[in-house]
Amino acid sequence: MTHVTEAAALGGKETSGKEISGKKPRSSRGLMADGRQRSPVSIIVMALLVVIWTLPTVGLLVTSLRSRDAQAQTGWWTALWNGGWTTENYRGVFDKTSIGDSLLNSVLVAIPATIIPIMFAAFAAYAFSFMDFKGKDILFILIVMVMVVPIQVAFQPMLNLLGPNGLGISGQYIGVWLLHTGFGMPLAIYTLRNYMSTLPRTVIESAKIDGATHFQTFWRLIVPMSVPALAAFAILQFLWVWNDLLIAKLFLTTDNSTVIVSLQGLLGAQGQGSEFLPAGAFISMLIPLIVFFTLQRYFVRGLTAGAVKG
Amino acid sequence: MAEVSTDTNARADAVDDGALAPGEPSPPEQPAPPGPDDSGVDPDRANMAKILLGLIGIVGILWGIGNLFLALAYHPEWFADSRVLIGVIALIAGVAGAYFLFFFINMFVEGLPGRVSRALMPYAFILPGLALISVMLIFPTIQTINYSFANADSTKYVGLENYRTIFGSADFREALFNNILWLLIVPAVTVFIGLMVAVLADKLSGNGEKVSKSFVFLPMAISFVGASAIWSLVYAYDPEGEPATGLLNAVWRFFGGAPQSWLQNYDFRLNSILLMVILIWLQVGFAMILLSSAIKGVPEDTLEAARIDGASNFQIFTKVVVPQIKGTLITVFVTTVILVLKVFDIVYVLTDGRDKTQVIANEFFGKLFRDSQAGQASAIVVVLLLAVTPILIYQARTFRREELSR
Known part of the structure; x- marks a missing residue:
């Protein structure tokens, strides 16, 4: 039911515009502001797809705002007339589950795990773009290949290496940062190098003639010029780290686990406290969604710059 | 930090970088870079001060950061037991540490005699990144292959025993079968819907396109676990007689069906397919964005030419557009x-492999952590690794071809 009405609403909004523009009644009827033919089929199908794509998330949001009984007894789409609205779940999430605490952990994991790989990768990408050295091609092909390797290969060896019999940093932030840095590195180098190799080489040459070292050229010229690519990768990596379950679950303890791990724990819990799940899920999505919407332009540019994550 | 500029090697580097301008004679008098003390120092001689300082810096940073993190972990009372304070210190130390590591590595290499310095500088730039890749990805790959020939706690080699065990196990074959099913369905459907959305959105008005794409793209920001939470509501089951709370059951009942426990129903692998829907839902946005930008990159004159030749819209799409975006389609x-x-995440969270929904990655997880069978778990990853090997080779070959045609 909702499908139909919302689709009609969206479609209606689209079509209402076409009456306005028009000189010749026949040919202008189906024209848009830029003079292209309006396509009713596209409008209807897209509206339908948008509704299908959005409805599950809307369902989560509405459910998160309903009381335990309402959640269990009626569908969320009946909330308009059945009621049962409450914000109690959001208070409950912070008071009675570990989601609130783990939000901070997620921030503390995600920010360094985003910045550190970028720094490491940017230096490497600079070398691959602007310096000539032996083995350059082989090393880069190695990086391209490693992008595809499943991270599962790393679990047992890394648990041994970082664990109590190794470096003893399993369960701490730094272990997870290093892992995310390592796993994100091939893609980071690849994307940044692809971008940097499009920068004009003459700028770098003239910087050299002016007496700049590579280190200075990097910080003063290449980093500022690469901001779009750096931002794009930063968003990608941030989303990836924030949304990661496996690494956080295996390499952090219950004291400092991330919000996604907490949410997964909540998903497993039946009965008591299950009414907090939708609210918890929504809270866990909030920061990535904000990041995503404010920086969408960069994100899209980064993806189209040839980002393929292994 | 940029004060390093007032350095002789800077000039040496600039004047005759052998790699970039081999035959160029060094100009006799470059305008001296700012700095009082750089006259009279031979650029081809080692600068001991820099080497020493750089070396001390590298060691100091590594030692300092290492100890700081041990202190953070084992003596939280030194930091007032405040997780926020510990986190912020860790954050600053981590980021600043990475910066100064590069700073001192650079200083060390700059201090070396000119020729050596120039030869080593590229490696200094790639070393930290490459070292991490080696430790986090290459070493573990080799080690995992190694473990796959060893017993449950990796203490003794057992030959091919693990492989025999996993291929003999019905669970693993089940997982393998399901993964193949996922492989056959998900990529094709994702590309198809992504292409459809990209094409249709292109026909909308500017704003309509932007808004509709945003909505389809939005799930890209959602975690697998979050998506599982969202879809567990859609698939929720209520017995006959109670009102449906799951959207799918509501629709199903509206058309006269009996309430279904969707994720337990493995007729025609229905539950696996419903799990696939979640992944498709997450991934279509990505496909759409790439394909959309590829379609917009198709030169207008090729479309125009086809139109003049009297091609239909469908012919234009299949014969002109698709061949030109083939690369993106493959990507x-x-x-x-x-x-x-x-x-992994979706299956692990929603069914944990019950009711014939097992997949390789979840089978691996169970073997490694539930059954403590490191050997078999490693063998499973090796199978996964073999499965990606063709893609790996393909990536390398495509890259080579692209570089050659540059």
Whole structure:
């Protein structure tokens, strides 16, 4: 039911515009502001797809705002007339589950795990773009290949290496940062190098003639010029780290686990406290969604710059 | 930090970088870079001060950061037991540490005699990144292959025993079968819907396109676990007689069906397919964005030419547009294939492999952590690794070809 009405609403909004523009009644009827033919089929199908794509998330949001009984007894789409609205779940999430605490952990994991790989990768990408050295091609092909390797290969060896019999940093932030840095590195180098190799080489040459070292050229010229690519990768990596379950679950303890791990724990819990799940899920999505919407332009540019994550 | 500029090697580097301008004679008098003390120092001689300082810096940073993190972990009382304070210190130390590591590595290499310095500088730039890749990805790959020939706690080699065990186990074959099913369905459907959305959105008005794409793209920001939470509501089950709370059951009942426990229904692998829907829902946005930008990159005159030749819209699409975006289609397909091979979170969270929904990555997780069978678990990853090997080779070959045609 909702499908139909919302689709009609969206479609209606689209079509209402076409009456306005028009000189010749026949040919202008189906024209848009830029003079292209309006396509009713596209409008209807897209509206339908948008509704299908959005409805599950809307369902989560509405459910998160309903009381335990309402959640269990009626569908969320009946909330308009059945009621049962409450914000109690959001208070409950912070008071009675570990989601609130783990939000901070997620921030503390995600920010360094985003910045550190970028720094490491940017230096490497600079070398691959602007310096000539032996083995350059082989090393880069190695990086391209490693992008595809499943991270599962790393679990047992890394648990041994970082664990109590190794470096003893399993369960701490730094272990997870290093892992995310390592796993994100091939893609980071690849994307940044692809971008940097499009920068004009003459700028770098003239910087050299002016007496700049590579280190200075990097910080003063290449980093500022690469901001779009750096931002794009930063968003990608941030989303990836924030949304990661496996690494956080295996390499952090219950004291400092991330919000996604907490949410997964909540998903497993039946009965008591299950009414907090939708609210918890929504809270866990909030920061990535904000990041995503404010920086969408960069994100899209980064993806189209040839980002393929292994 | 940029004060390093007032350095002789800077000038040496600038004047005759052998790699970039081999035959160029060094200009006799460059305008001296700012700095009082750089006259009279031979650029081809080692600068001991820099070497020493750089070396001390590198060691100091590594030692300092290492100890700081040990202190953070084992003596939280030194930091007032405040997680926020510990976190902020860790954050600053981590980021600043990475910066100064590069700073001192650079200083060390700059201090070396000119020729050596120039030869080593590229390696200094790639070393930290490459070292991390080696430790986090290359070493573990070799080690995992190694473990796959050893027993449950990696203390003794057992030959091919693990492989015999996993291929003999019905669970693993089940997982293998399901993964193949995922591989056959998810990438194709994702590319198809992504292409459809990209084409249709292109026909909308500017704003309509932007808004509709945003909505389809939005799930890209959502975690697998979050998506599982969202879809567990859609698939929720209520017995006959109670009102439906799951959207799918509501629709199903509206058309006269009996309430279904969707994720337990493995007729025609329905439950696996419903799990696939979640991944498709997450991934279509990615496909759409790439394909959309590829379609917009198709030169208008090729479309115009086809139109003049009297091609229909469908012919234009299949014969003109598709061949020109083939590269992007393959990229999207391959990316989704890689994702599907490793699919884990959704299955782990929603069914944990029950009711014939097992997949390789979840089977691996169970073997490693529930059954403590490191050997078999490693063998499973090696199978996964073999499955991605063709893609790996393909990536390398495509890259080579692209570089050659540059």
